[in-house]
Amino acid sequence: MAFDLVVNGSTHRVDADPQTPLLWVIRDHVGLTGTKFSCGIGQCGACTVHLDGRAVRSCSIPAATAIGKPVVTIEGVSPDGTHPIQLAWKEFDAPQCGYCQSGMIMSALALLRERPHPTDADIDARVTNACRCGTYYRVRKAIHLAADLMGK
Amino acid sequence: MNTDVTRREFLATVAAAQGSFVLGFWMPVKAHAQTRTPASAPAGTVWYEEPATPEVNAWIVVAPDDTVTVRIAQTELGQGVWTSNAMMVCEELQCDWTKVRPQYASANRDAREKAPAWTLAVPGNGATDPKGGGVPTFGTRDRTGVAGIPDSLYRRMRTNAASSVKDGRYYLQLAGAEARERLLLAAADLWSVPVAELTARNSIITHARSGRTVTYGRVAHRAAQIPHPHPETIAIKPPDQWTLMGTEQKNLDVPLKVTGQTVYGIDVRLPGMKWAAVKACPVYGGDVARFDFDAVRDMPGVRSAVQFPIPDPALTRGRIFSGGVAVIADSWYQARTAIDRMPIEWDVPPEHAAVNTAMMRDGLLAAIDQPGQVRVNQGDVDAGFVRAAKIVEATYSTPYLARARMEPGNATVLVTDDRVDIWIGDQSPQETRFSASTITGIPEQNVYIHLCHLGGGFGRNGNGPQAEHAIMIANAHRGTPIHMLWTREQDFIGTTYRAMGLARLRAGLDAEGWPIALDVRTCMQRDGFGPEASFDVTSRYHVPSYRYSSHTTRFHVPVGTRRGVGQAAHEFYRESFMDELARAAGRDPYLYRRELLARTNLPYKADMIKALDMAAEMSGWGTPLPRGTARAIALEERGAEAEGLATISAMVHTVSVSRAGKVRLERVDVAHDTGFGLVNPLSVKKQIEGQVVWFYNDAMHQATTIADGHVVENNFDTFPLSRIGENPPEINIRFFSTGHWLMGMGHDRATSVQAAIGDAIYQITGKRFRDLPYGNHDLTWS
Structure with a gap:
């Protein structure tokens, strides 16, 4: 069954079972691979995208849920890697292997849109993505810097 | 066909x-x-490509626009090798760093070509010669690539043992220097001037006498034709002449990692590619009894199913995994959905199916009481115990542990009648090349491995048969590219584990509380990489009589190299016991360690004492802390007990435990050895910060248990990963220089977290826990 999804501002005609998790539709039908598969059970957050402006774990929601709602992936954050959150991430050289970082950035960005100057407690509560390399120390600094840059 | x-x-x-x-x-x-x-x-392309401009040497291509391609023979998995390897080359090349583009080296050329003779002899005097090449180790020739292929083009394409800088520095610097010299020779040839009159800087060659300049890009084609007449005379720069090495450089792969453009193995797409989902028997050593493909054949997108045997142990370092079955479909989600619904019956060895963690622990406890292999026996340990004023004994244990890298195992393989192509993130492509050849019967010279960045490694990319699974499946579908992707649950099964371990330490103390006899027994299953790490060299802390024996038993769970191998467990045993001895002696754990180091004749004892002193000072050791908060200190050293390479650090961990038993690592103060110099101090800091998290998880949360012969924890709901909220808000790192080359940074850093949290829990709650993880225990207090 075919349906339309709006991803990063473009409409994509998707020929897939609408119950397919949004993650796999984004990766294999829309063809955007920056959003990652890791646990498949909504635990780790590597698959985090924005659905209607909210951070969601796309491995655990059917694509049908996204019909008629805008989806934003890491590729939609900026065309050239110059969004303040990306600049902040680069400033602290935050990623190591990088596999979780798309999801980490999407979670942090959703937080920053809601709370432009998050406290550490806000970050702890909302950026619950898992990183096996242990980049958290730099990620926290990068979120605070991104808040400063976005406020300017 | x-x-x-x-x-x-x-x-x-x-x-x-x-x-x-x-x-x-x-x-x-x-x-x-x-x-x-x-x-x-795509933008994230990292694969080897045939250069449009002839290469200067096997590591370096300079394009007409001065873009420098540096071939990287190790795999970027977050440790920064993409950048540090390039820095080592470019330090000598004297090129414009902003125009450097790393690219993976060709494992296929590595099968066809020999290393240039000028890279083979390493000059200098081992670990302690600043002008020398250090002590790269390539192992003996081993065609499987496990021990190393010392004379192939890139020699060591493994990414393991924290050795990429240690093993690569000499010949990567030399490769840069050789290319620079040949670019200079090319310019001298172009202008017909003596090469000695030329200088090179920032990709520009200058002839000062005539005022002429030329860029590298303009003479690279000529340099490729001019061999160096005496490459053996080219020397590398010692650390006091470094200008790029030793500076903090942001990692070259990071810009693509914040935009989602990095191509990991999982992101590979090929025309006509089909996807494979896999189920292997959950009990190691088990196989498929039968499966019913007809039950899922008509599901959307489903194409075929193929059974594969237990991977040949000759391809998996002797480890026995399981047989399994794959379903192939147009998309992975279709393949996965189908295999989940496909009836599969397993043929499980009954002796394996009867095994559980409690039995294994009993097995280790039994083995540790049996006579083991006595590896050190100094002084008279038994007499020491007779004379002792006090005897302290403790038994510690560490569980099986998975690596749990974020990217599940995957590989894309295309087998045709005379060629194999593999797209994979792989810590050991030479081994994978051998596996591909063995499975398909196609010679290694016709195996092409297109390396991808890895979403975490922590030990041969899982140390399991992901490549072998994919090759077996693709070999049954010749002509069709097959992308095999493991589920998270399969990834937990398809890996080797850090072996479960046990240690019993017994010390006799004199009336002053100083140890006069120490008996250490460790026990791990056979093949548990590094089960005797460092205890077999010395006790580290001074004791006149010391005996060490290692004990083993056999279990069916495949074990292998997980970040830190056996050493991480041993550091937990040793440093925990030192805290217990200091407490038994009524002495300060920092000063107790310091005195016992001072009494040794270890080669790097001054550096170890310096590390302890610096970490204690940084942390405000001895200053008051609120109730419920405590500091603990521990030493970390790798290699320093022998006369050789070393990496030395000490850390003080400030830990709080709430009355409800919630542990928080509040602050980490790190004093860290730089040796003669760090290649990229920024990457080193990131490695330290990351390993604080790694060992925090080992200490607090993670354990793999076995029930009915299979692994129980097979996703992150049961094998937890800490999140940002548990991370120490303060990590202070201070470096000090020492007179030796470093052993490596990729593991055995921050192992101190394990013992330190234990001692802090003891200080706060009065309870001493010796079985990791601490999260399994009741940590409440009142």
């Missing part, structure tokens, strides 16, 4: 796929000699 036609069709498909995310560099073997550039490579 005429595979040449298949290839032409394949390439035509590639050409038609311009602009979409499809790889277009695949070359038919008969066209190998011609140069090709990628037709539609």
Whole structure:
């Protein structure tokens, strides 16, 4: 069954079972691979995208849920890697292997849109993505810097 | 089937796929000699490609626009090798760092070509000569690539043992220097001037006398034709002359990692590619009894199913995994959905199915009481115990542990009648090349491995048969590219584990509380990499009589190299016991360690004492803390107990425990050895910060248990990973220089977290826990 999804501002005609998790539709039908598969059970957050402006774990929601709602992936954050959150991430050289970082950035960005100057407690509560390399120390600094840059 | 036609069709498909995310560099073997550039490579492309401009040497290509391509023979998995390897080359090349583009080296060329003779002899005097090459180790020749291939083109393509800088520094610097000298010779040839009158800087060669300049890009083609007459005379720069090495450089792969453009193995897409989902028998050593493909054959997208045997142990370092079955479909989600619904019956060895963790622990406890292999026996340990004023004994344990890298195992494989292509993130492509050849019968010279960045490694990319699974499946589908992707649950099964371990330490103390006899027994299952790490060299802390024996038993769970191998467990045993001895002696754990180091004659004892002193000072050791908060200190050293390379650090961990039993690592103060110099101090800091998290998880949360012969924890709901909220808000790192080359940074850093949290819990709650993880225990207090 075919349906339309709006991803990063473009409409994509998707020929897939609408119950397919949004993650796999984004990766294999829309063809955007920056959003990652890791646990498949909504635990780790590597698959985090924005659905209607909210951070969601796309491995655990059917694509049908996204019909008629805008989806934003890491590729939609900026065309050239110059969004303040990306600049902040680069400033602290935050990623190591990088596999979780798309999801980490999407979670942090959703937080920053809601709370432009998050406290550490806000970050702890909302950026619950898992990183096996242990980049958290730099990620926290990068979120605070991104808040400063976005406020300017 | 005429595979040449298949290839032409394949390439035509590639050409038609311009602009979409499809790889277009695949070359038919008969066209190998011609140069090709990628037709539609995505932004994150990292694969080896035949250069448009002839290479200067096997590591370096300079394009006419001065872009420098540096071939990287290790795999970027977050440790920064993409950047540090390039820095080592470019330190000598004297090129414009802003125009450097790393690219993976070709494992295929590595099978065809020998290392240049000038890279083979390492000058200098081992670990302590600042002008020398250090102590690279390549192992003995081993065609499986496990121990190393010391004379192949890139020699060591493994990414393991924290050794990329240690083993690569000499010949990477030399490769840069050789290329620089040949670029200078080319300019001298161009201008007919003596080469000695030329200087090179920032990719520009200058002839000061005539005022002429030329860029590297303009003479690279000529340099490629001019061999150096005496490459053996080229010397590398010692650390006091470094200008790029030793500076903090942001990692070259980071810009693509914040935009989602990095291509990991899981992101590989090929024309005509099909997807495979896999289920292997959950009990190691088990196999498929039967499966019913007919039950899922008609599901959407489903194409075929294939059974594969237990991977040949000769390809998996002797480890016995399981047989399994794969379903192939148009998309992975279709394949996965089908295999989940497909009836599969397993043939499980009953002796394996009867095993559980409690039995294994009993097995280790029994083995540790049996006579083991006595590896050290100094003084008279038994007499020491007779004389002792006090005897302290403790038994510690560490569980099986998974690596749990974020990217599940995957590989994309295309087998045709005379060639294998593999797209994979792999810590050991030489081993994978051997596996591909063995499974398909196609010679290694016709195996092409296109390395991808890895979403975490922590030990041969899982140390399991992901490549072997994918090759077996693709070999049954010759002509069709197969992308095999493990589920998270399969990834937990398809890996080796850090072996479960046990240690019993017994010390006799004199009336002053100083140890006069120490008996250490450790026990791990056979093949548990590094089960005797460092205890077999010395006790580290001074004791006149010391005996160490290692004990083993056999279990069916495959074990292998997980970050830190056996050493991480041993550091937990040793440093925990030192805290217990200090408490038994009524002495300060920092000063107790310091005195016992001072009494040794260890080669780097001054550096170890310096590390302790610096970490204690940084942390405010001895200053008051609120109730419920405590500091603990521990030493970390790798290699320093022998006369050789070393990495030395000490850390103080400030830990709080709430009355409800919630542990928080509040602050970490790190004093860390730089040796003669760090290549990229920024990467080193990141390695330290990351390993604080790694060992925090080992200490607090993670354990793999076995029930009915299979692994119980097979996803992150049961094998937890800490999140940002548990991370220490303060990590202070201070470096100090020492007179030796470093052993490595990728593991055995921050092992101190394990013992330190234990001692802090003891200080706060009065309870001493010796079985990791601490999270399994009641940590409440009142």
